[in-house]
Amino acid sequence: MHAPPAAAPAAAAPLLDVRGLRKWYELGSGFLGRRVQTVRAVEDVSFSLAAGEVLGLVGESGSGKSTLGRTVMRLTEPTGGEILFEGRDIARLGRRGLRPLRPRLQMIFQDPFASLNPRMTVGQIVAAPLVVQRRAASREACRETVAAALMTVGLSPDHADRYPHEFSGGQRQRIGIARAFVMEPRLLVADEPVSALDVSVQAQIVNLLMDIRRRLGLAILFISHDLAVVGHVCDRVAVMYLGRIVEIADTETLFRAPRHPYTEALFAAVPVADPRVRRRRVLLKGDLPSPLAPPSGCAFRSRCGYALPACAEAVPPLRPVGGGHLTACIRDDLALAGAPAAARRRPAETAGPGAGPADERRSLGLPVAAPQ
Amino acid sequence: MEIDDRPALARPALSGRNGGHVLDVRGLAVTFAGDRGLVAAVHEVSFAVAPGETLALVGESGSGKSVTSLAILRLTPPPPRARLAGSVMFRGRDGRVRDLLALDDEAMRQVRGNEISMIFQEPMTSLNPVHRVGDQIAEAVMYHRRVDRRAALKRAEELVERVGIPEPRRRLASYPHHLSGGMRQRIMIAMALACDPAVLIADEPTTALDVTVQAQILELLRELQRDSGMAIVFITHNLGVVAEIADRVMVMYAGRIVERGAAVPVLTRPLMPYTRGLLRSVPGMDWRRFGREPLEAIPGSVPDPTRLPPGCSFHPRCGFAEPGLCDAALPLLEAATVGAAEGPPDHFVRCHRWRSVAAAGA
Numbered sequence: 001m002h003a004p005p006a007a008a009p010a011a012a013a014p015l016l017d018v019r020g021l022r023k024w025y026e027l028g029s030g031f032l033g034r035r036v037q038t039v040r041a042v043e044d045v046s047f048s049l050a051a052g053e054v055l056g057l058v059g060e061s062g063s064g065k066s067t068l069g070r071t072v073m074r075l076t077e078p079t080g081g082e083i084l085f086e087g088r089d090i091a092r093l094g095r096r097g098l099r100p101l102r103p104r105l106q107m108i109f110q111d112p113f114a115s116l117n118p119r120m121t122v123g124q125i126v127a128a129p130l131v132v133q134r135r136a137a138s139r140e141a142c143r144e145t146v147a148a149a150l151m152t153v154g155l156s157p158d159h160a161d162r163y164p165h166e167f168s169g170g171q172r173q174r175i176g177i178a179r180a181f182v183m184e185p186r187l188l189v190a191d192e193p194v195s196a197l198d199v200s201v202q203a204q205i206v207n208l209l210m211d212i213r214r215r216l217g218l219a220i221l222f223i224s225h226d227l228a229v230v231g232h233v234c235d236r237v238a239v240m241y242l243g244r245i246v247e248i249a250d251t252e253t254l255f256r257a258p259r260h261p262y263t264e265a266l267f268a269a270v271p272v273a274d275p276r277v278r279r280r281r282v283l284l285k286g287d288l289p290s291p292l293a294p295p296s297g298c299a300f301r302s303r304c305g306y307a308l309p310a311c312a313e314a315v316p317p318l319r320p321v322g323g324g325h326l327t328a329c330i331r332d333d334l335a336l337a338g339a340p341a342a343a344r345r346r347p348a349e350t351a352g353p354g355a356g357p358a359d360e361r362r363s364l365g366l367p368v369a370a371p372q
Numbered sequence: 373m374e375i376d377d378r379p380a381l382a383r384p385a386l387s388g389r390n391g392g393h394v395l396d397v398r399g400l401a402v403t404f405a406g407d408r409g410l411v412a413a414v415h416e417v418s419f420a421v422a423p424g425e426t427l428a429l430v431g432e433s434g435s436g437k438s439v440t441s442l443a444i445l446r447l448t449p450p451p452p453r454a455r456l457a458g459s460v461m462f463r464g465r466d467g468r469v470r471d472l473l474a475l476d477d478e479a480m481r482q483v484r485g486n487e488i489s490m491i492f493q494e495p496m497t498s499l500n501p502v503h504r505v506g507d508q509i510a511e512a513v514m515y516h517r518r519v520d521r522r523a524a525l526k527r528a529e530e531l532v533e534r535v536g537i538p539e540p541r542r543r544l545a546s547y548p549h550h551l552s553g554g555m556r557q558r559i560m561i562a563m564a565l566a567c568d569p570a571v572l573i574a575d576e577p578t579t580a581l582d583v584t585v586q587a588q589i590l591e592l593l594r595e596l597q598r599d600s601g602m603a604i605v606f607i608t609h610n611l612g613v614v615a616e617i618a619d620r621v622m623v624m625y626a627g628r629i630v631e632r633g634a635a636v637p638v639l640t641r642p643l644m645p646y647t648r649g650l651l652r653s654v655p656g657m658d659w660r661r662f663g664r665e666p667l668e669a670i671p672g673s674v675p676d677p678t679r680l681p682p683g684c685s686f687h688p689r690c691g692f693a694e695p696g697l698c699d700a701a702l703p704l705l706e707a708a709t710v711g712a713a714e715g716p717p718d719h720f721v722r723c724h725r726w727r728s729v730a731a732a733g734a
Contacts (some may be wrong), residue, residue, distance in 0.1 A: 060582035061553075168673040169433070198432040199609055203653040203669035211668065214557075225582065228655040231662045252667040255659035269587040271612030273654050275636050285592060287552040340658040 011329070013087055014048035016072070016187055016217050020062075021045045021081035023064075023071045027292070041067040041290045042244040045081070046318075051186065054213065054220045056234035056251070058227060062288045064243040069189045069223045073107050085187070099168040103133055103183035110192035114171030116164040123160030126150065126178045133183065149178040153208060170201035174208065179342055181212060186215075191223045206233060227270055229341070231255055236324075239263050242291055242299040245318060249325040255339040259327035262300045272340055298328070306334055392463070393420040395444070395488075399458035402436070402443050409636070410547050411677050413439045416458070422570065424597065426604040428618035429612065429621035430633070430650075434674045436627040437607050441573045444605075445474060445490060446480050460481050462488065465570065483710050486516040489564035495556035497549040505559045506532075506544025512566040523696060531562040535593055554585035561592065575607045590616055611654050616637055623647045626675055626685035629705055633719035643708050643721040643729050645692045651734065684724065692725045692732075 023042040029232055043062045049055050057065045064118045071078050074090055083091040090101060107131075109115040116125055126138070126146045136142035147157035153174040164172055173193065180188060193209065194202040210233055213220060224230050229250055238248040239262060247260035258264050265284045284303050289295055298316050301307040310330060402414040414436040421427045431437040439448065448454040460472040464487055471598040472483065484490075492498045493521055509531060517524070525544065532540040535558040548556055557577060564572055574593070577678035578586040594617065597604055606617055614621055614635065621638040623631040623646065631644040642648040649670040675681060681688050687698040703724045707717030725727065 042693045068501060078595060170673050182491075199650055200653055200670035201434060203655070203667035203671055204671070206655075207666040207669060227583075228657050229660060231657065233663070251662055252659050255657070255662070256689060267657070269617045270657060271585040271586070271590075271610065272657060273611035273615050273639060273651060275615040275618075275639050283588055287554050287585060288582075307592070339659060372648060 014084075015053075015086060016049040016050040016080075016221075017084040018048065018072060019046050019082040019084070021068070021071060021083065022079040022080040023067050023076065026335055029305070037292050040294075041291065042071060042078075042145045045240075045243075045245055047238055047245060047248060049221065051219055052213075052217045053236070054222055054234045056230035056237040057221060057223045057240060058225065058230055058237060059240035060288055062226065062242070063240040065223050065240050066191055067097070068240070069107070069191050069221060071220065073105060073189050075107075093230070099133075103129065103135070104186045105189075106180035106182050106183060106185035106187075107191065108173075108176045108193050112169055112176055113164075113196075114200070115176055117173055118164055121152070121161055121163055122155075122167075125164070125175060126160070126182055129179060129183050135183070145182060146178075149182045152181065152212065153178045154204075168201075169197050170205060173197060173205050177205075177208065178214070179256050184216060185218055186304070187219050187221070189221045189223070193222075194229060195224065195226065206309050221371060226340070227266060239266070242288065242294050242330065244299070244315075245326075246300065246328040247326065248318070250323075253323060253325055257338055258336050259303050259321055259325060259334075260300075260329045261304045261306050261331075261334065261336065264338075265303075265338070267339045270340070298330070306331055392422070393461075394423050394463050395605075396461040397440075397458070398422040398443065398461065400440065400443060400460065401457040402439050402448060403455045403457075404449075405452055405454070406678075409679055413627055413677060414443065417624075417629055418458075419629070419632065421603040421605060423570065423603050424601045425619045426597065426606055426617055428614040428621045429605060429607045429624065430609065430614055430621060431624035432609055432674050434626070434677060435624040437624050438575055440624070441490070441575055441605060441607055444472065444487060444573065446475075447484075447490075452532050463570070482516070482631075485512055485564075486567045487569055488573065489567070489569040490573040490575065490576045491557070491560045491564050493579050495560045495580075496548060498560055499556060501548055504545050505549060506546075507552070509544075509559070509563045509566055512563055516567045527566065527718065528562070530543075531565055532559070534565070534596070535559075535562045536588070539563075552585075553581055554588065555584075557581060558592070561596070565596065565600075569602055571603045571605065573605045573607070576609070577606075578613060579608070579610070586613070593617065599647065599727055611639065611651060614722045620669075626680055627677060628685065628722060629720075630686070630722045631648055632705070637719055641730070641734055643726040644686075644723045645690045645725070645729055646686045648729060648734060649691075655659065684722070692723075692728055694725060697724050 009300045021042055022044060025039045025041055027037045027039060045068060057068065070076050072083055073103055078091050081091060082089050085101065090098065094203045123146050124253065126149055127142050130136045130142055130145060136145065146160055150157055150159055155171065155174055164175065167175065194205050197205060206229060222230060222234055232253050236248065236250050237254045238245045239260065241262050247254065247263050254263065269284065287304055289299065289302055297304045297312040301311040316330045318326045320326050396416050397603050400414060400417040401412065404411045404413055417440055419427065427435045429440065442448050443456050447454065456473055461469055462472050463469045473482065506525055506528050509528035510521060513519060513524040513527045514521065528544055529540045531607050532543055537555060537558055551559065578589050581589060592614065593604065610616060618635040621633065621635050622629055623644065625646050631638060631642065631647045638647065639651065641653060652668040653670055655667055670689050675685055683699040683701055684703055687693040690698065703722045705720050705722045707722045708719050708726055709717055
């Protein structure tokens with residue numbers, strides 16, 4: 001299905017419009033009749049991102065969310081589909097064709113220890129994009145731009161002469177962010193930007209990203225496995241499973257009333273830091289199936305508690321269910337539970353049995369009835 | 373010696389829930405000798421765990437939580453690179469109480485992996501990639517139980533089935549790289565349970581796993597504990613996981629215990645500003661509060677253990693810090709009682725200002 005999602009908030013042309021994107025990897029050589037196996041890491045993915053919008057991409061490891069981010073950034077060649085950035089398809093552009101676009105497309109990475117060259121000073125790291133793009137008029141101008149970028153991310157201009165190993169994880173992530181923002185990008189792909197950081201530092205970096213986003217009005221593709229962080233920073237969220245987007249909606253709608261059983265299962269699995277909350281446990285059986293041999297039809301059916309025989313027949317298309325909400329589940333008769341919203345309230349304060357919405361009933365450990 | 377052929381892991385608890393402690397750590401200190409001189413990684417850590425109980429050790433990088441767990445099993449480098457002080461009293465299967473820090477190496481090997489087991493964050497690095505998982509589990513059984521290979525493999529099959537892996541016999545022949553991350557962690561757990569340990573030390577066992585698999589592993593550990601009565605020391609930085617699994621919580625910061633008590637009071641009415649800050653900086657799942665305001669962050673970062681601030685190590689990052697007090701004297705770990713309390717004190721906090729923290733609420 002190649003229809004662009006109806007969820008684009010503005011009628012104007014989106015900043016990024018991804019249509020039917022595919023990224024396949026082939027395993028094995030095919031030499032002497034050995035079978036070549038294909039991993040469909042990203043399969044028929046379509047979504048759009050408006051200028052200034054933050055789209056979350058969630059899913060388990062192996063869901064293809066990082067591959068999707070890297071393909072959109074054109075760090076890897078797509079197998080098929082279109083990537084319209086500012087109205088122009090960049091899916092087929094070569095190195096030279098991409099270079100003038102690079103300043104407007106930046107990325108920050110998960111591991112602040114691996115993504116900074118230990119032999120370069122912080123100043124050289126942050127200035128590297130300016131040098132590569134020949135943007136700095138003079139050494140002096142370059143130094144000033146770097147100093148301003150360091151201040152923006154909460155570091156001091158004096159840090160420019162020091163080396164990455166002299167900094168903590170959180171400070172290194174700030175350096176990576178300064179490097180991404182020195183070019184004033186329009187689209188930022190942030191791949192697990194806070195996952196490697198200490199809990200007490202994660203919130204600082206999330207707040208910093210949001211502050212810079214507001215000031216520069218840039219769009220972010222925010223890739224994370226942490227649903228709570230995604231909920232706090234994203235305008236919309238897409239859920240991926242085995243290479244495909246299975247649900248996409250604005251953040252509140254997705255968390256309040258998910259329409260795909262996989263999204264429900266993800267919410268149910270997130271531990272909540274309140275021991276008074278007793279939720280009914282919906283344990284997903286098994287692991288992610290091998291991407292080499294995904295189940296026929298809906299790839300989630302092998303772990304889904306609501307699967308019907310029809311689920312095995314055809315890959316369910318991502319279909320609109322109203323208000324820009326799309327789901328790839330064929331069932332409309334499910335009352336799925338949202339995120340545990342009552343997490344920080346005492347059980348005594350929540351609604352009594354039979355009264356509350358599904359999430360509150362769940363917080364009390366009561367069964368949630370699904371109308372048949 | 374015969375292999376224990378009662379239903380796998382159905383050994384009754386060593387004693388009742390309040391029947392004394394199985395592990396009692398007193399004044400544990402770990403000092404490393406490095407290029408820049410001696411570094412005290414863990415200072416004066418004391419805690420105890422009862423059979424059937426789960427104690428969560430919570431802290432960030434550099435808090436000393438992993439070093440504490442390694443020191444209990446004497447897995448820190450030998451002197452002079454690391455020195456241990458204090459005592460680790462352990463009540464063995466035979467009922468005798470011994471100080472693990474005073475055992476000779478051979479006696480320690482008999483305890484390690486047998487009466488006390490450990491599982492780690494990344495199962496791939498703890499499993500040998502060139503041996504079948506069945507042989508790796510059987511090896512532990514043969515070493516500690518002195519049974520032949522056939523009996524050990526039979527035991528391995530029981531264990532693999534017990535940890536919820538389908539087709540256990542077939543799985544025994546797999547190599548680690550054939551298995552998913554969740555499956556590997558189940559194999560590690562099976563290996564740790566091979567000899568019915570009285571204590572399981574789990575160091576961030578679910579951190580590398582997806583949330584759905586994490587939920588399965590937590591459920592499995594709870595179930596195994598219910599059946600076997602083993603004590604679990606669960607090391608994690610994830611407060612959500614703590615709330616799911618812990619009976620009691622111990623929070624560490626810069627090598628010291630800063631708060632200790634039952635899980636519910638510590639997580640709902642924390643008295644140490646650090647614990648309070650950690651809890652407040654974890655974003656919740658309540659969509660009604662999404663994006664309304666910035667997340668509450670703890671300013672600054674975890675201090676370098678070679679350059680700890682004077683007084684309370686947390687004071688430079690603390691909103692409650694009082695000049696002349698918190699930067700001058702190291703607070704003691706004291707019993708905190710808020711309102712009417714019954715029985716002996718169970719909530720301990722290392723903070724000069726905990727009364728103000730209590731008054732400010734969570």
